[in-house]
Amino acid sequence: xxEVEQSPQNLTAQEGEFITINCSYSVGISALHWLQQHPGxxxxxxxxxxxxxxxxxxxxxxxxxxxxxxxxxITASHPRDSAVYICAAQRQGGSxxxxxxxxxxxxxxx
Amino acid sequence: xxxxVQSPRYKIIEKKQPVAxxxxxxxxxxxxxxxxxNLGQGPELLIRYENEExxxxxxxxxxxxxxxxxxxxxxxxxxxxxxxxxSAVYLCASSLVSSYNEQxxxxxxxxxxx
Numbered sequence: 001x002x003e004v005e006q007s008p009q010n011l012t013a014q015e016g017e018f019i020t021i022n023c024s025y026s027v028g029i030s031a032l033h034w035l036q037q038h039p040g041x042x043x044x045x046x047x048x049x050x051x052x053x054x055x056x057x058x059x060x061x062x063x064x065x066x067x068x069x070x071x072x073x074i075t076a077s078h079p080r081d082s083a084v085y086i087c088a089a090q091r092q093g094g095s096x097x098x099x100x101x102x103x104x105x106x107x108x109x110x
Numbered sequence: 111x112x113x114x115v116q117s118p119r120y121k122i123i124e125k126k127q128p129v130a131x132x133x134x135x136x137x138x139x140x141x142x143x144x145x146x147x148n149l150g151q152g153p154e155l156l157i158r159y160e161n162e163e164x165x166x167x168x169x170x171x172x173x174x175x176x177x178x179x180x181x182x183x184x185x186x187x188x189x190x191x192x193x194x195x196x197s198a199v200y201l202c203a204s205s206l207v208s209s210y211n212e213q214x215x216x217x218x219x220x221x222x223x224x
Contacts, residue, residue, distance in 0.1 A: 004152070026193025043153075043201065043215035068210065087150050098213075 003027045004089050006101035011109050019074035023087030031087040032070045033098065034061050043086070046072070049105045077108045116202050121224045128190035131219045134191035135183070135204030142179060143213065145201040150158070153201055159185065189221075191207050197223045 001026070003012040004025045005016040023032070024101055034046040047054050054061050058077075063070040074081055115134040115217065122128050140161050143167050145153035158166040161182035171178065174193070179185040189196055199218040206212060 020157075040217065042217045043203075045213060047210075088152070097155060100154070102150060102152050 001019060002101070004087055004101040006085075006104050007086050008036070008104060009102070010105045011107070013077050014080060015108055015110050017077050017108075018097045019077050019081070019106065019108075021072045021085050021087075021106070022099055023070045023072070025068050025070075025087075025089040025099075026084060027089055028092040029089045030092045031090040032063050034070075035086040035088060037086060037103065046085075046109040048090075056097075079107075079108045079110050082107050085094050114202055114204055114214055115218035116139070116200075116219055118219055119217060120220050120222075121223065123161050123192055124192040124224050125194055128188065129192050129221060130186055130188045130189070131200050131202075131217060131221075133185045133187070133202030133203070134213055135185070139204035140182070141205045141207065142185050143201075143203040143205075144177060144185070145203065145217070147199045147201055154198050156200075169182070192221075192223045197221055 006020045031048050031050045033048050035043050037054050039042045048061060049061055049063050051065060058075045060073040072085055072101060084103040084105050086103045087096045091097050114136055117132050121129055142159040144156040146156055147153040155169055156179040157164055157170045157177050159179045162179050175189055177187045187200060199220050201218045203213045
């Protein structure tokens with residue numbers, strides 16, 4: 001079983017829909033990262049959070065430390081939001097290595 | 111300010127050939143990471159540098175992979191000889207201090223081994 005699991009693997013939505021991507025992890029973490037990867041490979045960091053909730057524009061990230069679960073929400077989705085969204089757990093202690101999920105491929109149709 | 115620069119963007123080679131990837135991190139960033147990303151998977155750390163010192167290379171297949179970061183700035187990742195299973199995207203990232211909190215990724219090099 002992977003240490004970081006994301007669901008769904010693929011998600012197709014219509015423009016304007018509310019999107020939720022889920023991430024569960026099994027390791028002790030000091031932080032949880034959400035990243036966006038567009039076709040062509042470039043990765044952009046969206047959020048780093050260790051508790052509660054963060055909001056940036058139409059993106060919202062939440063984390064429940066007790067349940068070891070995080071969600072990424074996109075409100076009023078747009079075709080330009082189409083990308084792969086990756087959850088990464090920053091391990092507690094030691095090297096604090098990032099452990100990545102496999103990603104969720106989001107396609108938003110006009 | 112320029113981001114993390116990688117070259118080449120694409121490379122196609124035959125198996126058993128050598129290949130090298132180059133990375134120029136963001137100016138002033140002490141920590142540099144090399145990741146490998148297989149199709150449909152998340153990135154996996156190969157090696158992490160703090161300045162010129164490799165502080166975590168536990169996932170680097172040392173029989174065929176090597177890396178260096180001379181003068182603690184640019185870095186090169188080499189594979190010799192390449193195998194079919196090495197086909198992947200090789201990502202370089204950098205961060206300001208020895209922390210994973212603020213990583214900035216390059217565009218990656220897509221390697222195809224035939």
